Amino acid sequence: MIDNTLRLRLYRSMLEARYLETRAHELFLQNLVKGTTHLALGQEAVAAGFGNAMREDDYTFCTYRGHNHTLVRGASMTGILGELMGRDCGLMRGKGGSMHLTSVEHGAMGSYAIIGAHLPIAAGAAWSAQFRNSGQVATCFFGDGTTNIGAFHEALNLAVVWKLPVVFVCENNLYMEYTPIASVTAVPRPAADRAASYGLLPIVIDGNDVEAVHMTACDALAKARSGGGPSLIEALTYRHGGHSRADPAKYRPEEEVQAWLARDPIPRYRAQLLELGVDTQMLEGIERECMAAIDEATETARASPLPPTEIAFTNLWADGSASWRN
Amino acid sequence: MAELTYREAVAAAIAQEMRRDPNVVFIGEDVAAPGGVFKATLGLLDEFGPRRVRDTPISEQAILGAVMGAAMTGLRPVAEIMFSDFFAVCWDLVANQIAKTRYMTEGQCSFPLVIRSANGGGVSFGAQHSQCIENWAMAVPGLKVVVPASPADVKGLLAAAIRDPDPVLFFEHKALYGTKGEVPDGEHVERLGEARVLRRGEDVTIVALALMVPRTLEAATVLKREHGIDATVIDLRSLVPLDARTILKEVARTGRLITVEENPRACGWGAEVAAIVSDEAFWDLDAPIKRITTPHLPLPSASNLEDAVIPNVARIVEEIRSSMD
């Protein structure tokens, strides 16, 4: 059931994600974030809707476009921004970078940069939960392009055959990197139209309607948790920016971009909340708090030192060492 | 002591560890009900049941993804990749995911998993089912690589690999499955990263792996008997962790190093050993380091052709003999 407490949490989650990604973008322009980043601006509803439906000890796996997913599980903003800026306070002390944000203590079991790789890994975590009878569920987020790679097929098939407690969520933002997904996929709905191949129901949702996402998430998680096996969900959404920082996304038609910006999940939900009678001041208060949190995290991360060079030579093995020979 | 075949030792090791630790699980293609295409895992399904011993679809990426996900969430899984050549199908999971994730996350997770596989040739299975690929694994930082030559080492090293908190690629040799050897009774666990000196002689140090170990021992006997050349033979047993210290020590004693490698020549494990010795024991060398290897070719199928390229006893004897003064 959705009540106002949950609604405000959903709103806050989306805002934090939006502010985080926007800040990441700004820091990149200031050359404080190096390398590359893949921003999920515009896709906050999927992360927020699912993240707030999970159990604390559930597992999540996401792609390199995973800042939001990691944040929503409870990882600190300072840790995330620190990792992007390559500082010692980063979630992985700068050893992973933007594409690999991980916070195992929060169940965020990693962001994966090879397309499709994490689907079978998520299935593995689900298998472990099933084996241990823990009731945990693994949720795996990936893009539309992933549906065409081999690991997608293998993971779905195995998950269904072993009836694993895993939820596969395809964030279809219509573009596989720079190419429209429709032009490289044999079926119109890249995830939903493959579901039947695995005996699963096709599920397509408006990925920018956070409450719809949340409801679908609850259903899928409950199904998995009770031993009902996996689900494959296609959430339609859109990214505001390019594939990565290097991409100005000029390949998308202007009308399409405008139409989707008009369905930006955050202003849309804000309007919805006001219509439901939520107080403007309450919302403004949340907005202020989120912005303050991001600002504080930014300052803390900026003040954090670079990671000491010694750590480049540690933690290859479980005992913390890194030597391959005597 | 009991006499076991190399293949029996595989099942014995897995069973030993599965009895000891309820979190050890085992999956692969045709490993449960059929007991493995090489019959190396017979009896495990019967003893431990389908919850812990599972047959999978032909999905190498899913198999390795499954053990990676399970290992990072509390289980100690063992996976089989039927023929080591098939690693090429799922190399992303091995090299990019399993090997790198602990390092990238600065130690947030660890991967106590074992991937065992039938490696090597000499049984006319053709190029795509016969290659030695342990050097591929050695080249990826973050993987331990174990290559046993005897049933006792299969048992002891596989047990050690399962107990190891890091990912281990365990390369069994398909041509050795039928060989027999004495295996200690009761719980038998070896240590990774320790080479074993099987024979000591003053004239030359030979380092070998897997199938090349028995061939080298036989060659050493011939060399002594017919040419008066007395060789030290080292079974390397692990490529990672590498027991460089033992190699350097034995090279210092004899002044000569020969490697006997079944892998295709370029970038074989012996090239790394040779580089280490030429760097760290240069002033102990009395002769150039020699590598006896399969040439840099895919393996032909016909038995006589295969035997012409994979180092056999006669070739090992001749190449060593002609390298001596």
Added chain:
Amino acid sequence: MDIVMPQLGETVSEGTVGRWYKAAGDHVDAGEQLLDIESDKAAMEITAPATGRLLRILIDTGTTVPVGTVLATLQSDSETATPQFGAASGHVPASAPSPAAQVRANIVDVTNTSDPGSAASGPRLSPVVRRLAREHGFDATALRGTGREGRVTRRDALLHIAATRNTGLEGAGQARPLGPDFLPFNRIRRLTAEHMVRSKATSPHVLQAVEVDFNGIARFRAQHAVRWREVHGHSLTFMPFIAHAVCRSLMAFPHLNASVIDNGLRLHRNVDLAIAIDLGPGGLVAPVLRNAQALSVAEISQRIHDISVRAKADRLRPDEYSGGTYTLSNSGTFGTLITAPVINQPQVAILSVDGIRKRPIVIESASGDSIAIRPVGVLAQSFDHRAVDGAYSASFLAELRRLLEAMGEPGTATDALADEFGIAP
């Protein structure tokens, strides 16, 4: 051909390049002066060994280099120039203050591979032969080789070294004398020397010692020595008792079971006790008893015995050599009074156990002082003053002594030993 830095005196290991009289590219005549060199013992000129062209000057004026360093290369006019020994053939100026009777060139590379004119006549010298020649100061090219194409093999070089050592002075067919008063370091000696110097340079060593009355332990041993030997196959010495007490004391004084890292002290949770064993020509090894703090006196005794036997038979495992957190050194077999041992880096302390001998000591009691004869030995600890101060080390030693002197009493380690052993304490 190479012009090398010669040895300007028996104990001299380096020399300084003085003035160059020729430049790269210059023609030189045999015997013409090339440069001056000097050490703190002597000065001399180096002349061209052959007529030809000075190709390259490698070491500049004012630079000090080790003996044997190539200073310059020279291309001789003669096509079939045979390898020479560098130009320093015995020219010691009469005014030289050096007491050295002869100058020796310490040859590194006699066959000059960079000079096509004097391309090696026959096979080259292998790295190990060159090293042996350098270490033992002989000219390898002058040896008769038994290898392929007359190559001088490692065996040839080793036999030569053995032969000249036996004869003491110059052997037949040898161009350069070894000399009876010079014993070149072998590899083990060299490595030991380097480690010792480095340890002293790293840790400010302070020596502290206590005298321990070993009476309790001695009595226990006397009672049970024969039985112990029957059961365990080796003697029960003082060492296991001392090792056990050391571990207990280290648990109470953990700063001595540590390493100095990054301006801080890294404490080690377990005591991995290294026991120094002298292998004679094989050098000193210090194999490690892991988690020694968890072992009983009996277990320690078995393990020490086992690793000693294996160390002497060269059968130690790779992981037994490394990782010790504290070292015990038994100097006592020769009856010494006290030793100031060198710390085994990266540890911060080492304990020497010296001779245990009967001595008269004073026993205090309520009814007055008396003299008794007791087996007494000195335990001397060298500690790294970066890690701890004298008071801490002294407290550790006091505790160690207390534990050892209490042994034999009820409720101490000897009780447990007796229990295990099935004997009355």
